Amino acid sequence: MTVSPLALPFPAISPIAGVRIGTARTGYKPARTIDDVTVIELAEGTAVAGVLTRSRCPSPEVELCAARLLGGRARGLVVNAGNSNAFTGAAGRAAAEAQGERLAERLGCPAAEIFQASTGVIGVPLPVDKALAGVDAAHAALGSGDFHAATLAIGTTDTFPKAATTAAMIGETRVTLTGIIKGSGMIAPDMATMLGFIFTDAAVDPLFLQELLTRANQRSFSCITVDGDTSTSDTVLAFATGAAGNPPLAGWHSPGADAFAAALADLCRQLAVLVVRDGEGATKLIEITVTGAADDASAHRIAMSIANSPLVKTAIAGGDANWGRVVMAVGKAGEPAERDLLSIRFGETLVAASGAVVPGYDEAPVAAHLAGDEVAIAADIGLGDGRARVWTCDLTHGYISINADYRS
Amino acid sequence: MTVSPLALPFPAISPIAGVRIGTARTGYKPARTIDDVTVIELAEGTAVAGVLTRSRCPSPEVELCAARLLGGRARGLVVNAGNSNAFTGAAGRAAAEAQGERLAERLGCPAAEIFQASTGVIGVPLPVDKALAGVDAAHAALGSGDFHAATLAIGTTDTFPKAATTAAMIGETRVTLTGIIKGSGMIAPDMATMLGFIFTDAAVDPLFLQELLTRANQRSFSCITVDGDTSTSDTVLAFATGAAGNPPLAGWHSPGADAFAAALADLCRQLAVLVVRDGEGATKLIEITVTGAADDASAHRIAMSIANSPLVKTAIAGGDANWGRVVMAVGKAGEPAERDLLSIRFGETLVAASGAVVPGYDEAPVAAHLAGDEVAIAADIGLGDGRARVWTCDLTHGYISINADYRS
Numbered sequence: 001m002t003v004s005p006l007a008l009p010f011p012a013i014s015p016i017a018g019v020r021i022g023t024a025r026t027g028y029k030p031a032r033t034i035d036d037v038t039v040i041e042l043a044e045g046t047a048v049a050g051v052l053t054r055s056r057c058p059s060p061e062v063e064l065c066a067a068r069l070l071g072g073r074a075r076g077l078v079v080n081a082g083n084s085n086a087f088t089g090a091a092g093r094a095a096a097e098a099q100g101e102r103l104a105e106r107l108g109c110p111a112a113e114i115f116q117a118s119t120g121v122i123g124v125p126l127p128v129d130k131a132l133a134g135v136d137a138a139h140a141a142l143g144s145g146d147f148h149a150a151t152l153a154i155g156t157t158d159t160f161p162k163a164a165t166t167a168a169m170i171g172e173t174r175v176t177l178t179g180i181i182k183g184s185g186m187i188a189p190d191m192a193t194m195l196g197f198i199f200t201d202a203a204v205d206p207l208f209l210q211e212l213l214t215r216a217n218q219r220s221f222s223c224i225t226v227d228g229d230t231s232t233s234d235t236v237l238a239f240a241t242g243a244a245g246n247p248p249l250a251g252w253h254s255p256g257a258d259a260f261a262a263a264l265a266d267l268c269r270q271l272a273v274l275v276v277r278d279g280e281g282a283t284k285l286i287e288i289t290v291t292g293a294a295d296d297a298s299a300h301r302i303a304m305s306i307a308n309s310p311l312v313k314t315a316i317a318g319g320d321a322n323w324g325r326v327v328m329a330v331g332k333a334g335e336p337a338e339r340d341l342l343s344i345r346f347g348e349t350l351v352a353a354s355g356a357v358v359p360g361y362d363e364a365p366v367a368a369h370l371a372g373d374e375v376a377i378a379a380d381i382g383l384g385d386g387r388a389r390v391w392t393c394d395l396t397h398g399y400i401s402i403n404a405d406y407r408s
Numbered sequence: 409m410t411v412s413p414l415a416l417p418f419p420a421i422s423p424i425a426g427v428r429i430g431t432a433r434t435g436y437k438p439a440r441t442i443d444d445v446t447v448i449e450l451a452e453g454t455a456v457a458g459v460l461t462r463s464r465c466p467s468p469e470v471e472l473c474a475a476r477l478l479g480g481r482a483r484g485l486v487v488n489a490g491n492s493n494a495f496t497g498a499a500g501r502a503a504a505e506a507q508g509e510r511l512a513e514r515l516g517c518p519a520a521e522i523f524q525a526s527t528g529v530i531g532v533p534l535p536v537d538k539a540l541a542g543v544d545a546a547h548a549a550l551g552s553g554d555f556h557a558a559t560l561a562i563g564t565t566d567t568f569p570k571a572a573t574t575a576a577m578i579g580e581t582r583v584t585l586t587g588i589i590k591g592s593g594m595i596a597p598d599m600a601t602m603l604g605f606i607f608t609d610a611a612v613d614p615l616f617l618q619e620l621l622t623r624a625n626q627r628s629f630s631c632i633t634v635d636g637d638t639s640t641s642d643t644v645l646a647f648a649t650g651a652a653g654n655p656p657l658a659g660w661h662s663p664g665a666d667a668f669a670a671a672l673a674d675l676c677r678q679l680a681v682l683v684v685r686d687g688e689g690a691t692k693l694i695e696i697t698v699t700g701a702a703d704d705a706s707a708h709r710i711a712m713s714i715a716n717s718p719l720v721k722t723a724i725a726g727g728d729a730n731w732g733r734v735v736m737a738v739g740k741a742g743e744p745a746e747r748d749l750l751s752i753r754f755g756e757t758l759v760a761a762s763g764a765v766v767p768g769y770d771e772a773p774v775a776a777h778l779a780g781d782e783v784a785i786a787a788d789i790g791l792g793d794g795r796a797r798v799w800t801c802d803l804t805h806g807y808i809s810i811n812a813d814y815r816s
Contacts, residue, residue, distance in 0.1 A: 053739075054740075054742075055736070055739030055740055056738065056739045056740075056741075056743075056744075056745040056746070056747065057735045057736070057738060057739030057745070057747040057750065058739070058747070086732070086735070087732060087735045087747065087760065087763060087764060087765075088763075088764050089748070089762060089763040089764030090763075090764075091764070092764070121732065122732025122733075122735060122736070123731065123732045123735075123760065123764070123765050125764075227717075227718040227719065228716075228717075228718070229717050229718060229719045229733075229736060229737070229740065230736070230739070230740035231736065232735065232736055232739055308636075309635075309636075309637050310635040310636070310637060310718070310803075310807070310811070311635065311637045311811055314807070314808055314811035314812040315811065315812065317808070317812040318811070318812030320812070323531065324494070324495060324529065324530025324531045325530075325637075327465045327494070327495045327530060327531075327640065328463070328465070328530070328637060328638070328639065328640055329637070330464065330465060331461075331463030331464045331465030331466070331638070331640055332462075332463055332464075332637065332638035333464075334462075335464075336464075337464040337465070338464070339464065339465040339466070339495065340497070342465065352495065352531065354497060355495060355496075355497040355498075356495060356496050356497030356498075356499070356500070356531070356533075357495075357531050395718075395808065395812075396808060396812070397805050397808050397809075399718070399722070399808075400722055400725070400803065400804060400805050400807075400808055401805075403718070403719055403722035403723065403726070404722040404723065404725040404726030404728070404803075404804070
């Protein structure tokens with residue numbers, strides 16, 4: 001888990017017109033040698049949308065974002081890595097507000113147009129002196145950074161930098177979407193909160209951008225789990241600078257809305273899967289598809305029951321075609337299901353149906369599938385048309401080591 | 409995890425009048441050298457009550473028990489260890505029925521008074537020849553066994569035999585309650601289903617026994633979790649032989665009902681905690697108390713959110729006073745909670761309150777508490793009077809090794 005992210009290849013990521021990036025090191029964690037503060041300046045008029053953790057114990061940064069999303073406009077983003085500032089009371093709230101106000105001053109905009117996120121240990125107030133020095137230094141560096149630098153600077157225990165780019169045609173205008181993300185899942189709030197930031201040069205009305213992001217989130221970030229532990233600080237923000245000059249997308253009736261929505265959904269799915277691939281201790285990506293459930297929501301809950309089952313995840317870690325554990329996870333989900341209608345596949349192979357293992361079941365192709373680093377599990381409930389797809393990773397000794405020994 | 413259960417001390421367990429025990433080895437698993445079939449004969453007129461897994465994919469034994477509990481009377485119990493017979497279709501159902509009918513013949517009672525449970529790998533039909541030979545042999549041995557022998561014969565990956573005894577006065581009559589249990593939690597359906605059997609010489613009306621067992625279950629077996637994975641076969645049955653000769657308990661108005669209910673509840677709690685102590689890979693017992701929740705059900709869900717959090721459990725495994733993870737688990741539970749009203753204790757030490765760590769927090773006493781093998785975590789939600797107490801264990805490399813490498 002000590003692989004330097006710098007040692008790994010970074011995908012080709014497009015810059016976005018209207019987005020300027022600067023990073024700096026203020027030293028939230030003395031041992032960290034790479035930059036830990038990121039400032040992003042957004043063109044005037046940039047629309048913003050966001051989805052935030054539903055935790056009842058959110059960080060002050062999450063609360064500030066929630067309030068400011070109502071305005072729909074963004075000029076700046078600041079991200080701190082190494083301290084989540086969560087559960088830090090009045091001191092943490094004051095530090096977050098001070099940092100936001102400082103960036104608003106530097107950018108000449110109201111604080112209501114500044115968005116903020118912090119990731120790292122819970123319970124230690126953001127040190128206000130470092131927060132202000134860091135935002136000043138990163139602001140001074142605006143224009144010198146790129147998405148690669150930002151992806152490194154927002155990371156914590158991530159083992160590789162995670163970003164993706166896509167594009168869409170809006171009428172005659174080609175628009176670009178780039179996203180960066182950090183985190184090893186919704187899993188480790190004191191060190192690996194999921195933060196995702198999406199940028200596009202498309203012109204999009206903020207309310208419509210929110211609708212599109214909410215829809216895309218339901219099929220991407222809401223469909224991944226590393227260990228079922230939802231962070232106090234999870235944040236995904238989408239910024240649309242409008243620099244591409246397309247006729248603004250105001251709703252589904254706008255020409256190009258479908259194409260943009262598809263591109264945004266694809267980008268979110270790519271970013272979400274990157275997080276699971278980098279799940280703490282993960283050696284395998286697991287895609288779980290549930291069909292035939294009573295409805296889509298029921299399918300999602302069954303899929304998450306499988307994805308969060310430690311027994312399923314440890315079996316996959318061991319390359320063990322233990323389909324009985326999938327039966328168990330379907331059975332315990334609390335959703336409509338009938339034992340004798342359930343069927344289960346590993347990869348392309350049907351292993352169980354009609355309440356029993358299939359006649360003449362040959363485990364060899366399943367074992368071969370499980371030996372790879374991408375595993376597909378499918379469960380058909382046999383009751384209705386509900387379907388869902390979620391992603392998780394295996395549960396290994398690496399996860400235990402990272403989380404039991406973190407502070408030692 | 410290879411400690412022989414025989415090497416460990418067995419608690420002093422009282423026999424129960426009206427209960428005869430026989431065990432035998434039929435060889436469901438060739439490598440298993442100890443007995444794997446248990447037959448228990450119950451005096452005529454024995455009342456029975458039960459709580460069964462809520463899995464939508466239950467084993468045929470669970471289905472048979474559910475149907476037969478309606479009759480309220482039991483003459484015999486047969487338990488197979490090494491094969492759960494779950495998800496085995498018509499073949500497994502037929503084998504379970506044949507084994508039950510064989511025991512009914514031997515005992516000279518209707519099959520409707522035979523109770524059955526099986527634990528072991530999922531998906532392999534109970535081999536009917538071994539099931540019949542085993543029940544015959546164990547029946548032939550009736551009277552030669554005791555609760556110690558039965559506890560060993562029903563075990564699978566258990567590292568020690570688990571049993572408890574208590575007593576109560578019903579008027580002038582002293583009644584005894586003894587329970588045996590197996591399983592490393594509701595955790596590993598292909599090898600460690602939880603099966604619990606409680607015997608008493610008290611005379612109790614079956615409907616009232618069911619009411620008492622249901623109540624006791626809510627504060628005991630329903631309050632433990634090793635990994636949140638509910639088995640296809642979990643079964644707890646209570647048998648009241650009536651051999652003590654007390655005036656039968658027919659309801660709360662019966663003299664001694666309160667004392668018997670308290671004794672049964674205490675026995676269930678003891679048995680439940682034994683299961684968690686033997687959780688797969690466990691090194692520490694964790695007691696989680698939630699107070700101040702909106703209501704008791706809400707408190708239970710918050711407590712289970714903490715108890716099932718891999719991050720909380722790995723932190724305890726590492727002796728890490730990582731209270732931020734408790735904040736996370738409260739926040740994600742989806743129950744009413746307010747960050748700034750929440751307070752958290754480890755052992756006797758208040759660590760966090762009013763939305764932040766307590767002033768002058770000293771981690772030394774908390775670290776000392778976490779170094780022990782029993783850990784207490786308390787969360788006060790600060791909203792209402794709801795309270796709950798649950799038990800879990802830490803999550804260690806041992807759990808991963810057991811479950812990733814099980815079939816290798």
